[in-house]
Amino acid sequence: MPPTAGVVPRAPRGGGDEAEVSMGLITGGLNGRRYRITSPLPSGFRDTFRDAVRDNAMLTDLDVSDSEPRVGWVHAFDPSATAFELNDFLFDRYLVLSMRIDKTTVNGRFLKIALAQRVRALCEERGVESLPKTEIEMVKEALTSELTRRALPSVATCDVAWDVTTGEVLVFATSDSTIELVENLVFETFGVPLRPERMCDWLTEKFDRGEVVERASRFLPDARGGQGRGEVEDGYHADDPLEGALHGLAVDFITWLWLQSEARDGHFRVLDGAGAKQAALDKRGDEPSELDEWNDITETLRHADLTLWLEGKLKLAQLGSDDTRETTTIVGEAPTTTDAARMDIANGKQPVEATLGLKLDELECRMTLSATPAGLQVSGLKLPFEVKKGTDEKVFERMMLLDLVHTTIKQLFQQFYLARTSPAWAPKVGSWMSDELAAK
Numbered sequence: 001m002p003p004t005a006g007v008v009p010r011a012p013r014g015g016g017d018e019a020e021v022s023m024g025l026i027t028g029g030l031n032g033r034r035y036r037i038t039s040p041l042p043s044g045f046r047d048t049f050r051d052a053v054r055d056n057a058m059l060t061d062l063d064v065s066d067s068e069p070r071v072g073w074v075h076a077f078d079p080s081a082t083a084f085e086l087n088d089f090l091f092d093r094y095l096v097l098s099m100r101i102d103k104t105t106v107n108g109r110f111l112k113i114a115l116a117q118r119v120r121a122l123c124e125e126r127g128v129e130s131l132p133k134t135e136i137e138m139v140k141e142a143l144t145s146e147l148t149r150r151a152l153p154s155v156a157t158c159d160v161a162w163d164v165t166t167g168e169v170l171v172f173a174t175s176d177s178t179i180e181l182v183e184n185l186v187f188e189t190f191g192v193p194l195r196p197e198r199m200c201d202w203l204t205e206k207f208d209r210g211e212v213v214e215r216a217s218r219f220l221p222d223a224r225g226g227q228g229r230g231e232v233e234d235g236y237h238a239d240d241p242l243e244g245a246l247h248g249l250a251v252d253f254i255t256w257l258w259l260q261s262e263a264r265d266g267h268f269r270v271l272d273g274a275g276a277k278q279a280a281l282d283k284r285g286d287e288p289s290e291l292d293e294w295n296d297i298t299e300t301l302r303h304a305d306l307t308l309w310l311e312g313k314l315k316l317a318q319l320g321s322d323d324t325r326e327t328t329t330i331v332g333e334a335p336t337t338t339d340a341a342r343m344d345i346a347n348g349k350q351p352v353e354a355t356l357g358l359k360l361d362e363l364e365c366r367m368t369l370s371a372t373p374a375g376l377q378v379s380g381l382k383l384p385f386e387v388k389k390g391t392d393e394k395v396f397e398r399m400m401l402l403d404l405v406h407t408t409i410k411q412l413f414q415q416f417y418l419a420r421t422s423p424a425w426a427p428k429v430g431s432w433m434s435d436e437l438a439a440k
Contacts, residue, residue, distance in 0.1 A: 024159025032172035215421035250371035315353035
C-alpha cells in the first residue's frame, strides 16, 4: 500500500561531493551523467583503442606513500582484470570500461594519537619539553607516509559506456571529483574531450539550430539566443543558445509534464523526428491562434505512444536568487493532487523535482527529474533488467533500455520546447493553474 501523502517543508542544505559509491552499467546504481564525443574515430580505431587501453590499464601499487587517488581501466565485469583484448571492452558498437580508483588514506584520529606519542618520545629522548612547530610538521609528514604505506586502499569503480556510432557516452558517477578523473583518463587514453550533453543538443538533433536560436531569442528573454562567439569544433557548438534559461526551462518542462499528464490522463504522443521538425517549421508561417498552436504541438493519439504519471514525490520551491529559500516536499501516491501542492502553486512555488512513472509499449520504469542551474537532471532510474547471464547480452540489454528511456525524454523535451516557445504557453499554463486552484 502506498504511503499517505505528507508534506515536509525544509530549506535546502549546502552542496558538496558525497562519498562515491561504486556504480555503473553492470552493477550498482544507474545514476550518472551523459556526454558526447564529437571527434571522428581514428583509422583502425579498434587496434588503436586496444593499445591505448592497455597503456592506461590499472596498475596496483602496494607501496604508495601519499593519499592521491590512482586510477586506471579494468574490465567492467571484473575490477581485478587489467589485461585487455578487444572483446574485453568492445561489444559491437559499445565500448564499455570501468575506471578503478584506489585511494589510500590514514584515519585522522589515529594519526593525531600516533603523532602525539612520537613527539612525546622524541622530547624524552632529547630531554626537552617541546619541539619546534616546523619539526612537528616534518614528523607528521614522515609519519603520514609511513602509515599510508601500511594502510590498505579503498577501492571504487565507475563504469563508462561509449556508443562509438553515435558518440554518446554514459559516465556512471555523480561526484564532481570522480567525473574529473574520468574526463582526464578518457582524454589521456583516447585523446578526445568529453563534452557534457546539453538540452540544446537534444533540440538540434531534430531541429535546425537556427530554429532553436530564433525561438529562444523570441520567447526566452534570459537565454543567450544567438549571442556568442560561434566557435565550432568537430561539429560541436561551444555556444549554448539556452544558456541563462536552463534552470527555468527545466522547471517549465516538469510543469508541462504535470499539466499534460492531468489534461490527457497521462497519454502523450512522442513525435518522431520528421513530425517534430515539420511542427517547428510550420510555426515560421502565418501565426496561428494560440489555442491552435498549442493543440498542434501537444496532439495526442487515440492509442497513445506513451503513458506518464507523477507519483511518489514532488518538490516545489519559490525560484529566485536566495539559496536558502524554503522547499516543500510532498510524498505520497499522487502528490500533485494534494491541497499542499495547490497551495504552493497559489503561493508562487513551482515544481523543481518530480518522480515519474513511465510506460512505453511493454517497458515500465521510474525515474526522478530535477531542475538544476545546469538544466534537467535524471536520477534514480529503475529499469526492468531481465538478462542475468552473458556479458554481451547484459551490455546490449542495458544500453538498449537506457537509450530507449533517454530518447523518450529527449523527444518529450523537443515537444515541450515547441509548446514553451509559442504564444500559447503563458495563457495555457495560467488557465491550468487557475483550474488547479479552483479544485482546492
